[in-house]
Amino acid sequence: MLTLGYDLGSSFIKAGIIDTETGKCIASAFYPGQEMPISAPITGWAEQDPEMLWKNALMATKKVLQDPSVDPEAVAAIGISYQMHGLVAVDKDHRPLRPSIIWCDSRAVEIGDKAFESIGEEKCLSSLLNSPGNFTASRLAWVKENEPDVYKKIYKIMLPGDYLAMRLTGEICITPSGLSEGIFWDFRQNDISSMVLDHYGIDPSLIPDVVPVFSTQGRLTAEAAELSGLNKGIPVTYRAGDQPNNAFSLNVLNPGEIAATAGTSGVVYGVSDEIRYDPGSRVNTFAHVNHEKSRKRLGVLLCINGTGILNSWVKKNAAPSGVNYNDMNLMAETVPPGSEGLVVLPFGNGSERMLGNKDTGCHIANMNFNIHTIAHLMRAVQEGIVFAFRYGMDIMGQTGIKAEVIRAGHANLFLSPLFGKSLATLTGTTIELYNTDGAQGAARAAAIGAGIYFSFEEAFGDLKVVERIIPDPELLPVLEKSYGTWLRLLQKQTAT
Numbered sequence: 001m002l003t004l005g006y007d008l009g010s011s012f013i014k015a016g017i018i019d020t021e022t023g024k025c026i027a028s029a030f031y032p033g034q035e036m037p038i039s040a041p042i043t044g045w046a047e048q049d050p051e052m053l054w055k056n057a058l059m060a061t062k063k064v065l066q067d068p069s070v071d072p073e074a075v076a077a078i079g080i081s082y083q084m085h086g087l088v089a090v091d092k093d094h095r096p097l098r099p100s101i102i103w104c105d106s107r108a109v110e111i112g113d114k115a116f117e118s119i120g121e122e123k124c125l126s127s128l129l130n131s132p133g134n135f136t137a138s139r140l141a142w143v144k145e146n147e148p149d150v151y152k153k154i155y156k157i158m159l160p161g162d163y164l165a166m167r168l169t170g171e172i173c174i175t176p177s178g179l180s181e182g183i184f185w186d187f188r189q190n191d192i193s194s195m196v197l198d199h200y201g202i203d204p205s206l207i208p209d210v211v212p213v214f215s216t217q218g219r220l221t222a223e224a225a226e227l228s229g230l231n232k233g234i235p236v237t238y239r240a241g242d243q244p245n246n247a248f249s250l251n252v253l254n255p256g257e258i259a260a261t262a263g264t265s266g267v268v269y270g271v272s273d274e275i276r277y278d279p280g281s282r283v284n285t286f287a288h289v290n291h292e293k294s295r296k297r298l299g300v301l302l303c304i305n306g307t308g309i310l311n312s313w314v315k316k317n318a319a320p321s322g323v324n325y326n327d328m329n330l331m332a333e334t335v336p337p338g339s340e341g342l343v344v345l346p347f348g349n350g351s352e353r354m355l356g357n358k359d360t361g362c363h364i365a366n367m368n369f370n371i372h373t374i375a376h377l378m379r380a381v382q383e384g385i386v387f388a389f390r391y392g393m394d395i396m397g398q399t400g401i402k403a404e405v406i407r408a409g410h411a412n413l414f415l416s417p418l419f420g421k422s423l424a425t426l427t428g429t430t431i432e433l434y435n436t437d438g439a440q441g442a443a444r445a446a447a448i449g450a451g452i453y454f455s456f457e458e459a460f461g462d463l464k465v466v467e468r469i470i471p472d473p474e475l476l477p478v479l480e481k482s483y484g485t486w487l488r489l490l491q492k493q494t495a496t
Helices: 050-065 109-119 121-128 136-146 148-153 160-169 176-181 194-200 222-228 242-249 308-317 325-332 374-397 417-427 438-449 476-494
Strands: 002-008 013-019 024-031 075-082 088-090 156-158 236-241 258-262 266-272 284-287 298-304 343-345 363-365 405-409 430-434 465-469
Touching: 002 050, 002 160, 002 242, 002 438, 013 050, 013 438, 024 050, 024 438, 050 160, 050 222, 075 160, 075 242, 075 438, 088 160, 109 121, 109 136, 109 194, 121 194, 136 148, 136 194, 156 160, 160 222, 160 236, 176 236, 176 284, 236 242, 236 438, 242 258, 242 266, 242 298, 242 438, 258 374, 266 374, 298 374, 308 325, 308 374, 325 374, 325 417, 343 374, 343 476, 363 476, 374 417, 374 476, 405 417, 417 430, 417 465, 417 476
Parallel strands: 002 075, 075 236, 258 405, 405 430
Antiparallel strands: 002 013, 013 024, 088 156, 258 266, 266 298, 284 298, 343 363, 430 465
């Protein structure tokens, strides 16, 4: 028996298939071959066409089903992981009314800040565990205020993963975890937040029906089956945002466990059983995939918008022609730790929550034309991203999340030995890398939602560490010194 998982990102759509008898991933594919476009018609905006996401998901499905080890007839359930915090609005015919406002869009910062002040900081934090901030609810309020004609036509709002599920099944629904990431969920009432809806004047009917994270959430329509090559009637049995799902894929489900990613954005995600929050809302708390009212499992999320996207920018715009990411890693390793004084603030992908929703932009400092080369820049970029992780993890520590071991997929920046060793050393953690990813996690979760696996332990019985990275005491002094320089530059840029 097989299960199919989707990882709906802002750059690619990945599909993975798990053989539930062996627990192994037997096939995976992604689409398109180059990063999907993000539209920014105004500085600070970030939008994508929901139909583009749907079409690319179909193409990824067709690619993975072409693998000779896959029998499409054996696919028994589907799970969906997706880019968090987006806003998709559809009319009564389920057609998108405007482009999706995606995770790195900054337009609603001021609206969320005003709501935080008007509702009351303590009230927001104690009930929502966050400021309304630049999240989905505030983005919907922006549409209501700035595009009233669009708002009047809205039948339902949803997150990007909910849109994919709707296209597959014809059903519109959302999970408590999804509502919490949109800042629509009241943790004290264990229900949709009337406080947020009332403040923004949002009609409650716009919120879809609420379903459990692990449950039958709809079945493939005849149209979706024909377009995808799958069988009609296959159930969608799981959906979650990419970061809760990444933690799930690494078997991070219980208090004290930590997951990390370093793709387009960087994330550290820790699980807690206590309702705690950062008073500055620089890190955010959401309902984890296994959260229940009687058994709290809360995900404390540190997000750094500008991580892998900076490395990608260097590859596209500064690296010699033909150089790939592995070549860049090797070039960076020719430079001494500390990059001979060159430092980079990696914040060039919109407002940063951990910086109080400031958009400082990316900064390169202390460049010496007689010393520094493109290899220095490549190392300084990776070290700057490590420094951003350290800065954010210090904030997480104030909420009770103390990392001793970090679990991550063997992918993206974690493929760089320089990055992994520097991060382990500067944060004082051991890093465990696994051969898994978000699509595989969603496929495993689909098997749980469908009742094929009866426990989390059964789902993760074959998950094994492929590499363990430990701190290097000899590297620490130079990284601490360089981090101090980086921190002073950050304080200067955020002081205004």
